[in-house]
Amino acid sequence: PINLKTTKSQILHHHISSVEKLPLSTSGCPLIIRCKNFRLLHLLLPREKECQNVYQSLLRLSQPVKYEELFAFLYNPKQNEQQRREGWAFIDTATDFNRMGLPNDYWEISDLNKDYEMCSTYPSTLVVPKIASQATVMGSAKFRSRGRLPALSYFHRETKVRWAAICRCSQPLSGFSARCVEDEQMLQAISQANPNCPFMYVVDTRPKLNAMANRAAGKGYENEGNYSNIRFNFQGIENIHVMRNSLQKLLEVCALKSPSMSDYLTGLENSGWLRHIKAVMDAGVFLAKAVADEQASVLVHCSDGWDRTAQVCSVACILLDPFYRTMKGLMMLLEKEWISMGHKFTQRCGFLDGDPKEVSPVFTQFVECVWNLTEQFPCAFEFNERFLIDIHDNIYACQFGNFIGNCQKEREELKIQETTFSLWPFLLKQQEWYRNPLYKRSVKSGPLRPNTLPLHFKFWCGMYNRFDKGMHPKQSVLDLLLALTQKKTESERKMTDLQRVSGILRFEYFQSICSDSFKGKGCFCADQRFQERSAGILLN
Known part of the structure; x- marks a missing residue:
């Protein structure tokens, strides 16, 4: 335990996940602080009253009830308004679509959601098939959970023969027998946007049993008989509640003091954490192979299309496109697939005092998938693990506004760009610190093909045990x-x-x-x- 009389230790109060007050002992009053960056502190205060005051203060500081209480709205890095605006304009998803060659003969930029009336959790502009009429787009939105209609994530123009794309959406409101002509037309339009491929994949990232259970609630998955030329595939990634429990078990293993090899390996296996990481990676690999090898377009969804869908589409983009393996490229990917497409960062990361069942390590899993790829392909990524860890920690620190809110509409209502600062320029100022010295731009410029056998998935000591100084060498290989x-x-x-x-x-x-x-x-x-x-x- 840390004795506060003799030891100083700093933590950000937004990083605090939980505070536990233990019974008074002969040594003093103990507090256990668990952090969202996986730091674990045991504090020992001399008196009960002091301990109670600290406990209540930490609970209050770590569980704000309003957005305005977050650090981002108070943080002032001594930049003027022009610098603030330039920081927010640094990453613009429109430039990424332009880089892909969009709009083109098959895809167009639609502003049908400009007032967020069609879908409140999507961005104001979407890339949709050019041949899809306004009625088709809006009808499809009404048939999808929370209005999250099929929209393009990534356009693969590796060859001039086929024009494969990755699109994403939420589950259909199909139940056991319902159908929607406009939704069927929308999928047909996606398929026709890749004219030389006779089929497209529809990938449901959930376990099949979970998807079938949703049918009883009037949702579910596409009936292949109602859609032309689709091949359906389930991937089996578990839901947010399973992932939250899995991480908790993993952290219990990490907190063991001097465990035996048997206890450690058993605990790691029982947590199921690496099994879940593999499931996300497998799904991303399936998408990448479908696009790169079969030149087939893919439509991806889970339940609402903002958790597992974001993970899988992002992994596939990194596998397919070397741009996303650079620092700026990864920033662009996070803006495009996570921030603008409505991953619920506030709820999943627990920024505000709310329902603990909505908290889940969805983004942490994605970051770990990227780290596993950097381990398999050490020369293919411009950034090192520090870059991944600092992005992860900055999200939970709430120092910058990028990840505050659950969707773009909410960020506009909060005036995020007028009242907070963007993280991306601050990261790029330290790019030498984040640079991978082994990176070679010419290496693996095409699709990455990772080996997803279990033996290739490692425990990420640099993330989960980074504060255990005894586990790390005085000078890391990266520093050297x-x-x-x-x-x-x-x-x-x-x-x-x-x-x-x-x-x-x-x-x-x-x-x-x-x-x-x-x-x-x-x-x-x-x-x-x-x-x-x-x-x-x-x-x-």
Whole structure:
């Protein structure tokens, strides 16, 4: 336990997940603080009254009831309004769609949701099939849970023969027999936007039993008999409640003091955490193979299309497109697939005092999938694990406004861009700290093909045990590589300078020989001038 009389320790109050007050002991009054960045603190206060005051204060600070109480609305990095606006404009999802070649002959940018009336949790603009009429788009929205109609996430233009796309939506309101002509037309339009492929995949990321249970509530999944040329696939990723319990069991294993190998491995297996990470990765790999190998378009959904769907589409995008393996590319992916498409960060991350059953480590799982990919392909990613960890921790810190709110409509109502600052420019100021020294832009420029056998999934000690200093070397391999890379860069710079100086001196030397009228004396004088000039330039 930390004795507050002798030890200082800093934690952000928004990072606090729970505070537990234990019974008074002969040593003092203990408090246990569990943090969202997986830090675990045992505090020992000398008196009961002090402990109670600290306990109540921490509970209040860590469970704000209003958005305005979050740190982002108070944080002032001493930037003016122009710098604030430039920070928010730095990542614009419209530029990413332009990079993909959109709009084009098959896809268009639609503003049918400009007032958020068609779907309150989608962005104001969506990419939809060009041949889909306004009636088709709006009719499909009415047949999808919470109005989350099929919209494009990623357009793959690897070849000029087929134009495969990844689209996402929520589950249909089909029940056991209901159907919707407009929704069927919408899927047909997606299929026709890839004219040289005779079919498209519809991927339900849920276990089939869960999807069937939703049919009893009037929801469920697509009836293949009602939709033309679709191939249906279930992926079996569990729901947010299973994931929350799994992480809790994992953290209990991490908190064990000197466990035996048997206890550790049994606890890790019983948590099921790596099994869930594998399930997300498997689904992403399925999408990537469908697009890259079969050139088939894919429509992805779970229940509401903002948790498992975001995970799977994001993993597939990283596998397919090397841009998303760069720092700026990952920022763009988070803006496009998570922030703008309505992942409920406030509820899933527990920013405000609310229903604990809505909290779940959905984003943490995605970040861990990316980390596993960096382990399999160490030269394919521009960033290192620090970049992933700092993004993860900044989300929970609530210092920046990017992730506050559950959707774009809510962020506009909160005036996030007028009252808070964006995280992305602050991260890029430290890009040397986040740079992967092994990164080679030319390596794996095409799709990544990870091995998803169980033995390739590792426990992420750098995330979950990073505060256990005894588990990590004094100098990590990453630090050593970064130091060597910096030395190499400095040596190359010095060599370039020397080559430049050498060129100047050679030119002056031969110029002096040609201009000197006395041959013998001229050579001697030129040699002398060469040596003096050399010494002067090198000293400077």
